Amino acid sequence: MPPGAGTSRGVQVPLPCRRWHNAFMNHRFQCRCGTLQAEISHPERAMRAVCYCGDCQAYAHLLGEPQRVLDPQGGTDVVATHARYVMFTSDTQALACLSLSPRGLLRWYARCCGTPIANTPRNWKLPYVGLVHTCLRQPEPLERSFPEVQVRVNRKGAKGRVPRAGHLGGMARFGGLALRLVASRLGGGYDKTPFFDRNGVPVAEAVVAPRADVEAARRAARA
Secondary structure (H helix, E strand, O other): OOOOEEEEOOEEEEHHHHHHHHHOOOEEEEOOOOOOEEEEOOHHHOEEEEEOOHHHHHHHHHOOOHHHHEOOOOOEEEEEEEHHHEEEOOOOOOEEEEEOOOOOOEEEEEOOOOOEEEEEOOOOOOOEEEEEHHHHOOEOOHHHHOOOOOEEEOHHHOOOOOOOOOOHHHHHHHHHHHHHHHHHHHHOHHHOOOOEOOOOOEOOOEEEOOHHHHHHHHHHHHO
């Protein structure tokens, strides 16, 4: 097989063509046990980032398995996109919602196995969703649709030095995502979301974690 070529149904496909093909395929994802299943459309419009903020680190500890979520520097790998591009293909009874404070982000996870799924603002009129890598790696590899980290944010919260990331392509994609979110807020397209009902109410009860538990998780993250 020539270098840079792949096979698809017995036919050799050049690597650039494979990348173009992957960019326009939906990316399927699920929780670890497979009870909760979904997919992302238009992966070419999403952006992959790593966040090192204290809240994301505390959340990983609060769920009980930070080693599955955080990298060695305490970062959480997420794919940011418009909520309308996310569609659940299974029953959503296993979808649960947690927040670290009464005004904090809504952090969605699978109650069946504790897999972090996504983060969204409380205000559904800002239709941003940050999908956590823990659900994006099965049944298909994360790198198939989102090959590289484009931005690293809240770097001051990292434990030690972190790799550099961020280039003109990544910033352009961030700008495009921001414009789409603003346009949806102004134009009413924010209501196409699987995380809120037609009245803007979360589809699962948003439970605020006990303050003592959150503080314990923050201490564990700083240790």
